[in-house]
């Protein structure tokens with residue numbers, strides 16, 4: 001096993017966990033008119049987690065961040081796609097083996113598996129008909145006993161067995177045997193870049209080329225020079241890191257076309273309720289499938305098998321592009337929320353000007369829902385009940401159409417719920433903040449310093465809590481932006 005630490009490491013600042021620790025169960029207050037203000041999501045609710053799953057499933061980087069995958073998604077790899085397989089001899093595998101979507105990754109194995117630097121063979125396959133694959137999200141190619149392959153275990157062994165983390169040949173054989181009756185051609189995992197565990201090299205693919213390649217580096221690697229800035233990554237045998245960056249951001253790897261409408265998630269409370277108590281009080285980094293009840297395993301597995309039946313491959317979709325829809329919500333809010341948080345943390349932290357500036361940004365977000373008749377009555381400055389119609393218009397903005405559809409698949413209903421609940425929480429917070437600003441006439445009036453201080457504290461709490469609950473990977477980035485050779489990286493994969 002060769003452990004290659006990634007340099008250029010820049011550890012991201014993990015978002016504060018304040019929401020998780022302070023969140024209370026949904027508080028139902030007696031006053032129906034103001035109820036929406038205080039209806040917090042339950043700490044056991046998973047809408048935000050499912051939202052993040054769908055939003056980030058195709059991108060590498062967020063899946064490296066939260067590496068313990070919870071989603072399993074059928075998909076296809078289109079005809080014409082090239083798959084690479086590096087090895088130390090010129091044989092074509094007749095049993096299931098691993099292939100890469102990027103040549104950089106297979107070159108590494110070619111070097112690893114050849115006895116000297118002369119026996120490196122690069123087999124290139126071309127997909128002849130769309131391949132049926134099953135995709136595991138998270139850092140699913142990381143063979144750790146700590147959660148990255150839990151979801152695979154459920155299918156492979158029928159339970160999570162951390163001791164079998166390194167049992168790769170057995171795993172691929174079992175997965176392929178199980179997948180045969182569904183016509184599955186392979187399983188896709190995130191390695192440095194994506195890999196396809198291919199069940200039959202001669203079914204649906206043909207050999208494009210088989211070339212003896214000169215290995216540009218030797219194992220073990222020489223010590224990494226102190227100053228790596230002057231050297232391209234390729235010089236260090238790290239070309240696959242460059243290739244991994246191609247899929248870090250949206251839309252990710254477009255060669256893996258996921259059927260979102262068949263997505264199955266261990267965060268789905270209707271099929272894996274036993275995980276609620278396992279996750280309770282844990283940060284998402286610690287979430288695992290380990291601990292799931294046997295009954296839930298049976299339910300989840302049956303659900304996955306149901307998603308793989310023949311008709312489902314051909315079924316027409318509802319026509320909704322889920323990936324795009326989730327992405328749109330993040331696009332709309334991420335920059336705006338981030339700006340507001342920045343302003344709330346600015347040096348002039350409680351001046352009237354800053355409050356005014358923030359109020360105008362809040363109004364910008366609320367604008368499409370700022371219904372003319374929704375205005376404060378003569379009530380107290382703490383009464384936000386008048387803003388209810390604004391909140392309602394905002395909260396249902398993305399899902400009014402979806403909620404009328406009758407032909408959604410179970411996965412689509414799950415995603416529809418996640419987008420609705422996530423958007424509802426965003427709207428609850430921003431409408432509440434905006435209503436505070438309207439109540440205090442933050443646009444025109446000079447508030448006294450007490451009011452300014454109070455509003456500032458409340459708004460900061462609101463926005464920090466929301467951003468922490470949403471926890472979008474879009475907010476974890478180099479500031480200022482990184483160069484191509486420098487990026488936010490997580491501890492790397494271990495090669496076996």
Ligand SMILES: *[C@@H]1O[C@H](CO)[C@@H](O)[C@H](O)[C@H]1NC(C)=O
Nearest residue numbers: 144145146147162163285286
């Ligand atoms: C992985 O799990 C083992 C126990 O199974 C534990 O001892 C170890 O600390 C964990 N490692 C990490 C990095 O979480």
Ligand SMILES: *[C@@H]1O[C@H](CO)[C@@H](O)[C@H](O)[C@H]1NC(C)=O
Nearest residue numbers: 222223224225226227228229
């Ligand atoms: C590289 O760094 C190590 C430890 O920081 C030092 O001992 C060594 O002399 C350096 N090598 C060069 C070539 O600068």
Ligand SMILES: *[C@@H]1O[C@H](CO)[C@@H](O)[C@H](O)[C@H]1NC(C)=O
Nearest residue numbers: 025026042043044276277280
């Ligand atoms: C959340 O789950 C925990 C653990 O199962 C449970 O003790 C708690 O009552 C639940 N909270 C709510 C609000 O459902």
Ligand SMILES: *[C@@H]1O[C@H](CO)[C@@H](O)[C@H](O)[C@H]1NC(C)=O
Nearest residue numbers: 251254321322323324325327
């Ligand atoms: C959905 O939209 C994304 C771009 O947002 C695109 O990459 C993807 O191919 C679309 N999917 C379908 C099934 O049209």
Ligand SMILES: *[C@@H]1O[C@H](CO)[C@@H](O)[C@H](O)[C@H]1NC(C)=O
Nearest residue numbers: 343346347348349351353354
């Ligand atoms: C802070 O306030 C002062 C005086 O009002 C102003 O000159 C300065 O530009 C402000 N700084 C920021 C970051 O807004």
